[in-house]
Amino acid sequence: MNVTVTLNGAPVTDDVTPDTTLYEFLRAHGCKSVKCGCETTNCGLCTVWLDDAPVLSCAVLAVRADGRSVTTLEGLQDQSARLARCLAEQGAEQCGFCSPGLVMNVLAFERELAGRVPADEEIRRFLAGNLCRCTGYMSQMRAIKRYLGCPDPGAWPGAAGASGPAAAGTAARPAPVPVAPAKEVPTHER
Amino acid sequence: MLSIGRYVRAGSVREAYELVQKNRRACVLGGGAWLRLGSGTIPVAIDLAGLGLDAIEEVADDPVFGRALRLGAYVTLRRVETDQRLAAATDGLLARAVRDIVGVQFRNVATVGGSVAGRFGFSDVCCALLALGAHVELVGAGRLPLEAFLAQPGRVRDVLTHVVVPAGPVAASYQAVRNQSTDFPVLSTCAVCGEAGAWRVAVGARPGRPRLVTGGALSPQPAPAEVDAACAAAQALPFSGNMWASERYRRHVAGVLVRRAIEKAASAAAAKGESL
Numbered sequence: 001m002n003v004t005v006t007l008n009g010a011p012v013t014d015d016v017t018p019d020t021t022l023y024e025f026l027r028a029h030g031c032k033s034v035k036c037g038c039e040t041t042n043c044g045l046c047t048v049w050l051d052d053a054p055v056l057s058c059a060v061l062a063v064r065a066d067g068r069s070v071t072t073l074e075g076l077q078d079q080s081a082r083l084a085r086c087l088a089e090q091g092a093e094q095c096g097f098c099s100p101g102l103v104m105n106v107l108a109f110e111r112e113l114a115g116r117v118p119a120d121e122e123i124r125r126f127l128a129g130n131l132c133r134c135t136g137y138m139s140q141m142r143a144i145k146r147y148l149g150c151p152d153p154g155a156w157p158g159a160a161g162a163s164g165p166a167a168a169g170t171a172a173r174p175a176p177v178p179v180a181p182a183k184e185v186p187t188h189e190r
Numbered sequence: 191m192l193s194i195g196r197y198v199r200a201g202s203v204r205e206a207y208e209l210v211q212k213n214r215r216a217c218v219l220g221g222g223a224w225l226r227l228g229s230g231t232i233p234v235a236i237d238l239a240g241l242g243l244d245a246i247e248e249v250a251d252d253p254v255f256g257r258a259l260r261l262g263a264y265v266t267l268r269r270v271e272t273d274q275r276l277a278a279a280t281d282g283l284l285a286r287a288v289r290d291i292v293g294v295q296f297r298n299v300a301t302v303g304g305s306v307a308g309r310f311g312f313s314d315v316c317c318a319l320l321a322l323g324a325h326v327e328l329v330g331a332g333r334l335p336l337e338a339f340l341a342q343p344g345r346v347r348d349v350l351t352h353v354v355v356p357a358g359p360v361a362a363s364y365q366a367v368r369n370q371s372t373d374f375p376v377l378s379t380c381a382v383c384g385e386a387g388a389w390r391v392a393v394g395a396r397p398g399r400p401r402l403v404t405g406g407a408l409s410p411q412p413a414p415a416e417v418d419a420a421c422a423a424a425q426a427l428p429f430s431g432n433m434w435a436s437e438r439y440r441r442h443v444a445g446v447l448v449r450r451a452i453e454k455a456a457s458a459a460a461a462k463g464e465s466l
Contacts, residue, residue: 125289
């Protein structure tokens with residue numbers, strides 16, 4: 001069956017079998033950031049955006065993406081750079097295998113927030129479907145909170161990211177916390 | 191992973207129904223979230239995408255419920271979780287029931303129709319909808335209470351198109367135990383107190399299909415003896431063991447969770463007072 005997908009802004013057409021998953025389709029077209037980590041539709045590593053909604057590409061048939069827009073991390077290099085630096089600075093990269101799926105879901109969450117500062121519980125709930133086998137959740141949480149401009153009660157008074165006027169869950173998001181230029185931007189292809 | 195012989199995008203729900211009747215092994219696709227966990231071959235996979243089944247309609251003159259929300263079979267669980275009309279109509283019950291199902295990315299794929307047509311015992315969606323008294327619309331069998339649909343033996347040969355949820359007002363509580371926060375529930379329970387203090391209490395993941403607790407009546411603000419009787423009735427339902435929990439554990443937990451669900455729903459009903 002012929003399937004045409006707008007992949008990261010460019011049309012891609014291919015002949016696929018009916019049971020080809022979107023995950024397989026994307027890997028075959030060079031999107032190596034999309035990984036399969038669990039084989040049980042649970043881990044979130046294969047997260048991509050289908051018409052801007054984050055989905056598990058291993059659970060979507062490629063034929064169902066026909067005529068639709070698919071975005072992978074390869075198409076979000078600029079948008080993801082600051083989050084990648086936040087993750088690296090907080091030591092949240094570790095083995096890095098889960099990072100592409102996590103980044104895709106955090107960026108989808110950020111869009112859904114529309115500038116609102118989320119509460120910790122809201123972050124945990126939105127990202128519950130992103131598993132990290134290094135269990136680096138604490139460092140990921142620090143990085144994501146910093147990226148989203150959440151108040152950081154643990155910061156030194158006066159330090160960037162210290163508790164400010166923003167109250168999580170209600171306030172508008174403050175200006176992004178400055179992040180030092182990374183020595184090495186983590187690669188998504190490992 | 192299941193293999194698929196032929197993929198058909200149906201032009202109408204009637205066409206899908208006829209394909210299912212012609213080929214006993216033909217399968218209507220839901221969200222497809224669990225497809226890769228299956229094995230074997232589906233000779234004909236029928237897709238209902240593009241038939242407008244991904245909408246939630248407000249109905250003012252439903253023949254059974256009056257005011258209702260009519261959910262297309264392809265409404266995703268994430269949409270169920272975030273739709274404000276559903277939240278208002280169900281006291282936030284459906285959002286609470288689906289929020290621990292794997293993750294947002296999974297719930298953007300899984301659908302109401304797939305959850306209900308599959309009649310999965312572990313389904314949080316089925317348990318909550320059963321307690322709400324929802325109905326299902328099928329090409330073939332017509333409209334049925336979900337309770338009757340869940341009780342039907344054998345394989346579903348009709349095409350589920352919609353789920354109709356009464357538009358409240360209700361006070362509700364969903365209580366479930368999971369071994370891990372996004373795993374299947376070991377046991378799920380749901381209590382709904384509707385207009386005129388009518389209660390519906392459901393128990394799911396027994397691990398069989400969800401069932402209503404029947405027996406003694408509950409007052410709008412139930413007396414302790416009434417709650418005890420409902421817990422005992424819940425524990426008298428059939429339970430069995432599997433890799434998640436033993437039969438004995440489930441039976442014990444059912445009593446605890448039914449009590450919590452009733453007490454929390456009764457508190458919510460008291461807080462709502464006249465508005466319920």
